[in-house]
Amino acid sequence: MSAGARRMAAWSRAARPGIVAIALLLGASLPACLHLVAPYDDQTERETFAAARAVDLFYGGILEARSDARRYAKFSDRYVQVEAELRGLVLRNEVRPLNEDSVEIAHNILTLWQQAKDRHQKSDGYENGAARLDRDRFARLFRYALAAERAKPGGDGAADEGGAAVGIDPDAMDSRSPGGR
Amino acid sequence: MPIDLDDLLNEMTRAAGGVLAKESRRVRAAIAGVLRDQKDAIAAIVAARQAGEIDDAEMQVQLRSERLAFSAGLAMARVAGKSAAQKAANAAFAVIVKALRVAVG
Secondary structure, three states: HHHHHHHHHHHHHHHHHHHHHHHHHHHHHHHHOOOOOOOOOOHHHHHHHHHHHHHHHHHHHHHOOHHHHHHHHHHHHHHHHHHHHHHHHHHHHHOOOHHHHHHHHHHHHHHHHHHHHHHHHHOOOOOOHHHHHHHEEEEEEHHHHHHHHHOOOOOOOHHHHHHHOOOHHHHHHHHHHOOOO | OOHHHHHHHHHHHHHHHHHHHHHHHHHHHHHHHHHHHHHHHHHHHHHHHHHOOOOOHHHHHHHHHHHHHHHHHHHHHHHHHHHHOOOOHHHHHHHHHHHHHHOOO
């Protein structure tokens, strides 16, 4: 055996524990390395339920009021409160890595809310037909937001059937918000 | 013990495939649910217009709003898809880890 080969063999024997340790470390870390989507976040779910409830209460108030008692000024404070909640929800989703899909959902909810507010402000009224359609759409979007959260690793996979299992209706929100899963 | 790469690949494929078979059903169900929601929402808008509850201008607004709702639904389905892919990939990686542990004794 040449001097070079002997040196290589000696180095290999000396380095073997280190190589094994690195291989084990690499092997042990592989499953934890692959992340395509943010993990489930309980706080986001609670905030989503709270925002869903606020929007549903808002529309409950609109639909309870007589058509001629739906002037924008009467509801402007609640628009501001709900918008603040929705902006908080967008921000909470934005600061989490690998979470762009939930950001899109939250952002779409916020956009639709601002559009509804602008229409109410311009027309100074809110007809029953539009209010019911808007309320149902918001409920659906919150259901998507919750289903997306629960579909993430660590959640319970509620994206099945378009998130129907999450079931956002006023009764469900009463029992689940905030924090009750 | 040496690692048989063919066996390893087969085992990884089985592990990932098993997870994907289960998870892909969930993703398909999520997409089907979103499409069903969309159909129901459009039907509700048309019904409201026919009942005179909304006018033509409001119907256009409602239909435009549905685009954002639909894209939100697809975003939800994308999360389910990514989560499924992550689970499948990690199942395959778990096979590598197990093989490595056996190989290094």
